[in-house]
Amino acid sequence: xxxxxKLKSLGVILPxxxxxxxxxxxxxxxxxxxxxxGVLPFRDGHLLLTGKVGDGLSVEQGQEVAKIxxxxxxxxxxxxxxxxxxxxxxxxxxxxxASAPGFCDQPQVLNGASxxxxxxxxxEGRHARVAVGVAxxxxxxxxxxxxxxxxxx
Amino acid sequence: xxxxxKLKSLGVILPxxxxxxxxxxxxxxxxxxxxxxGVLPFRDGHLLLTGKVGDGLSVEQGQEVAKIxxxxxxxxxxxxxxxxxxxxxxxxxxxxxASAPGFCDQPQVLNGASxxxxxxxxxEGRHARVAVGVAxxxxxxxxxxxxxxxxxx
Amino acid sequence: xxxxxKLKSLGVILPxxxxxxxxxxxxxxxxxxxxxxGVLPFRDGHLLLTGKVGDGLSVEQGQEVAKIxxxxxxxxxxxxxxxxxxxxxxxxxxxxxASAPGFCDQPQVLNGASxxxxxxxxxEGRHARVAVGVAxxxxxxxxxxxxxxxxxx
Numbered sequence: 388x389x390x391x392x393k394l395k396s397l398g399v400i401l402p403x404x405x406x407x408x409x410x411x412x413x414x415x416x417x418x419x420x421x422x423x424x425g426v427l428p429f430r431d432g433h434l435l436l437t438g439k440v441g442d443g444l445s446v447e448q449g450q451e452v453a454k455i456x457x458x459x460x461x462x463x464x465x466x467x468x469x470x471x472x473x474x475x476x477x478x479x480x481x482x483x484x485a486s487a488p489g490f491c492d493q494p495q496v497l498n499g500a501s502x503x504x505x506x507x508x509x510x511e512g513r514h515a516r517v518a519v520g521v522a523x524x525x526x527x528x529x530x531x532x533x534x535x536x537x538x539x540x
Numbered sequence: 541x542x543x544x545x546k547l548k549s550l551g552v553i554l555p556x557x558x559x560x561x562x563x564x565x566x567x568x569x570x571x572x573x574x575x576x577x578g579v580l581p582f583r584d585g586h587l588l589l590t591g592k593v594g595d596g597l598s599v600e601q602g603q604e605v606a607k608i609x610x611x612x613x614x615x616x617x618x619x620x621x622x623x624x625x626x627x628x629x630x631x632x633x634x635x636x637x638a639s640a641p642g643f644c645d646q647p648q649v650l651n652g653a654s655x656x657x658x659x660x661x662x663x664e665g666r667h668a669r670v671a672v673g674v675a676x677x678x679x680x681x682x683x684x685x686x687x688x689x690x691x692x693x
Numbered sequence: 694x695x696x697x698x699k700l701k702s703l704g705v706i707l708p709x710x711x712x713x714x715x716x717x718x719x720x721x722x723x724x725x726x727x728x729x730x731g732v733l734p735f736r737d738g739h740l741l742l743t744g745k746v747g748d749g750l751s752v753e754q755g756q757e758v759a760k761i762x763x764x765x766x767x768x769x770x771x772x773x774x775x776x777x778x779x780x781x782x783x784x785x786x787x788x789x790x791a792s793a794p795g796f797c798d799q800p801q802v803l804n805g806a807s808x809x810x811x812x813x814x815x816x817e818g819r820h821a822r823v824a825v826g827v828a829x830x831x832x833x834x835x836x837x838x839x840x841x842x843x844x845x846x
Contacts, residue, residue: 409647410654411669415631417573417690420723422632425670478721479728481839483672486829493831494715501716516717517731517839519789520829523639523673525646533634533670537723562800563807564822568784570726570843575785578823636825676792676826678799686787686823 390471393507394461404462405429413463419475419540423463425483427528428455437527441490444529449484450499453530457500460534461507473539477504477514481533486520493518500532543624546660547614557615558582566616572628572693576616578636580681581608590680594643597682602637603652606683610653613687614660626692630657630667634686639673646671653685696777699813700767710768711735719769725781725846729769731789733834734761743833747796750835755790756805762838763806767813770842779845783810783820787839792826799824806838 388396404413407424414423428435440449465471482497484490497518504512524531541549557566560577567576581588593602618624635650637643650671657665677684694702710719713730720729734741746755771777788803790796803824810818830837 407669409651409669410658410666411633412666413668415629415666415668417629417631422668422688424668425672476721476723478723480717481670489829491829491831491833493829498715505716513716513718513721515719515721515728515730516713516715517787517837518831519731519827519837520831521672522675522828523642523644523646525644525671525673527644531670531672535728560822562804562822563811563819564786565819566821568782568819568821570782570784575821575841577821578825634823674825675828676795676797676799678797678824678826680797684823684825 390474390507394471397506401458401462401465402430404466405459414467416467419537421464421467421536421538423460423534425531425533426456426459427525427531428452429459430455434526434528436529438529439485439487440496440529442487446492446495449496449529453482453497453499454503456530456532457503460532464536468538474508474536475539476511476537477508478535478537479515481517483519483521483524483531485524485529490520493520496530543627543660547624550659554611554615554618555583557619558612567620569620572690574617574620574689574691576613576687578684578686579609579612580678580684581605582612583608587679587681589682591682592638592640593649593682595640599645599648602649602682606635606650606652607656609683609685610656613685617689621691627661627689628692629664629690630661631690632668632688634670636672636674636677636684638677638682643673646673649683696780696813700777703812707764707768707771708736710772711765720773722773725843727770727773727842727844729766729840731837731839732762732765733831733837734758735765736761740832740834742835744835745791745793746802746835748793752798752801755802755835759788759803759805759836760809762836763809766838766840774844780814780842781845782817782843783814784843785821785841787823789825789827789830789837791830791835796826799826802836
């Protein structure tokens with residue numbers, strides 16, 4: 388099954404790709420490497436949730452937010468290279484989780500994104516990953532994802 | 541106009557490239573990808589400002605600091621590849637902003653660097669970007685930039 | 694002397710490579726670039742130390758922890774490409790240091806890893822580096838390292 392069909396079979400509908408509001412672009416491709424800008428959990432032009440995980444937001448809410456952020460990343464990928472079927476491998480994801488003091492389950496939060504990557508892309512969706520807890524993210528987003536993909540040149 | 545001339549026409553003079561004080565180097569080139577070490581806002585051997593944006597430092601000061609950090613990055617690029625005119629594309633910038641609790645305008649701060657990149661390199665200066673707020677940066681720098689460029693091999 | 698022999702001559706024994714507990718993998722190779730997942734200072738299945746540098750943990754303890762995290766990274770590299778002797782260059786290390794408020798000596802902490810890289814790989818171990826202080830890391834690890842290497846294809 389193609390990745391686009393797999394996405395559809397999972398009932399996932401991608402949002403419109405987010406529009407940068409400053410002098411940067413959603414992604415830059417160099418050869419077969421596609422570097423994405425950081426994505427936030429936008430839905431219908433608004434952040435799904437704001438705040439810090441571990442204080443007000445639960446791990447489960449963090450996972451949902453990570454998944455929504457990933458949908459924004461996939462929307463960028465499709466817009467940049469025409470179709471998810473041109474993805475060869477999800478190479479790496481750095482996930483930043485806005486964390487309340489003492490919260491250290493960032494990996495569980497990011498599974499919300501990693502699990503969907505593997506559900507859509509299978510073995511080619513298994514990526515290197517870095518999980519970091521940070522003090523503050525743009526617009527008080529609870530999660531920001533930074534993705535690198537290997538795509539058809 | 542060449543990028544070096546454009547820089548001059550903007551009245552920008554690059555500092556001496558910063559010297560790492562430990563077992564690392566300012567940049568490593570692999571093929572046509574130039575990976576830079578993190579740059580801080582040094583001017584004449586000292587940080588232009590220290591502290592956190594949103595507490596003592598304004599967004600405007602943060603933007604100025606981001607611009608100065610970028611000049612250090614461009615100085616490294618010139619030293620590594622001989623001339624800014626050998627830049628093919630600014631691929632990506634990860635910007636870390638030392639943020640006071642509750643400060644979430646990291647993107648505005650980083651525009652101080654992004655705007656200059658586009659002023660110098662035009663369309664080839666439009667980069668993928670990740671904006672992150674962090675607790676502490678080396679030497680209490682308010683901003684640290686991590687850049688990746690595509691350069692002539 | 695080969696890198697594997699150099700490592701042995703330094704008396705360094707690598708741990709078993711850490712096993713990801715979620716839908717990600719220890720490393721992904723694209724062409725000659727090997728992207729590693731973030732590594733924590735595991736020894737015998739447990740974190741060597743937990744907590745924040747600058748509050749409870751000294752710079753020296755942070756350096757030791759950075760070194761142990763690096764050993765986990767080298768174990769992944771060996772497992773992925775068969776031998777450290779297939780490393781062409783250590784390209785880049787992003788080091789995240791869990792930092793107490795006001796602690797800004799992240800570069801000194803990361804020297805614990807950078808010094809060992811140069812001890813093992815010599816000039817080819819000199820890497821671009823980004824040092825960042827963060828609020829919280831997974832499992833309360835004091836240090837997390839994110840490495841990129843150029844390896845034989």
